[in-house]
Amino acid sequence: KAGVTQTPRYLIKTRGQQVTLSCSPISGHRSVSWYQQTPGQGLQFLFEYFSETQRNKGNFPGRFSGRQFSNSRSEMNVSTLELGDSALYLCASSLGAQMNTEAFFGQGTRLTVV
Amino acid sequence: AQSVSQHNHHVILSEAASLELGCNYSYGGTVNLFWYVQYPGQHLQLLLKYFSGDPLVKGIKGFEAEFIKSKFSFNLRKPSVQWSDTAEYFCAVINTGTASKLTFGTGTRLQVTL
Secondary structure (H helix, E strand, O other), rough: OOEEEOOOEEEEEOOOOOEEEEEEEEOOOEEEEEEEOOOOOOOEEEEEEEEOOOEEEEOOOEEEEEOOOOOOOOOEEOOOOHHHOOEEEEEEEEOOOOOOOOEEOOOEEHHHHO | OOEEEOOOEEEEOOOOOOOOEEEEOOOOOEEEEEEEEEEOOOOOOEEEEEEEOEEEOHHHHHHHEEEEEEHOOEEEEEEEOOHHHEEEEEEEEEEEEHHOOOEEEEOEEEEEOO
16 A cells, blocks of 8 residues: 655755645545654654644644645645754654554655755 | 653664664653664654563564563664664654654664675
């Protein structure tokens, strides 16, 4: 079965712009989580959506937002981009209903802010 | 807040050497534990997971990990590494309070030399 698909794979944006990243989870998975990966901070949790509702949120500013659609696809948006937002953004999907389910990761979107 | 510590940041081993990567977490409640691997240029893949039961869990590619609750540890082991094991390894934990949020360690870069 198809894995987690993230688009686009690479993005270059200018400071102050906004960006939208997309994630299509594995078929049947209802939970989608987003993570930011940087060399300095490692993998940090952004937020998680389950059945179109944000169920959990990390410690990121309000410039970072997301949403989930009825087909479980998710988007995350970053407004007023800063240089420090340059990172690999990873999406993970899981069945989501219970704790003991594993997360499957996409290949990520590498965002460069110049 | 929960946290995960990986004490080895960069490990260099010769092929056939034994591997042990340390992982400690801080959380007093029930947790699920994971080891993920990220090969160069590839997405995060699950190596193994612990939900409950036998504290010694076996994963893919000959890896295993032991959950020691009293030590809050979940160390990863492999008796004999191969050059193809060169990758970055991440320990992660989920607790019952934030069932959808994976907290990752900072990762250990493993380099296996021929």
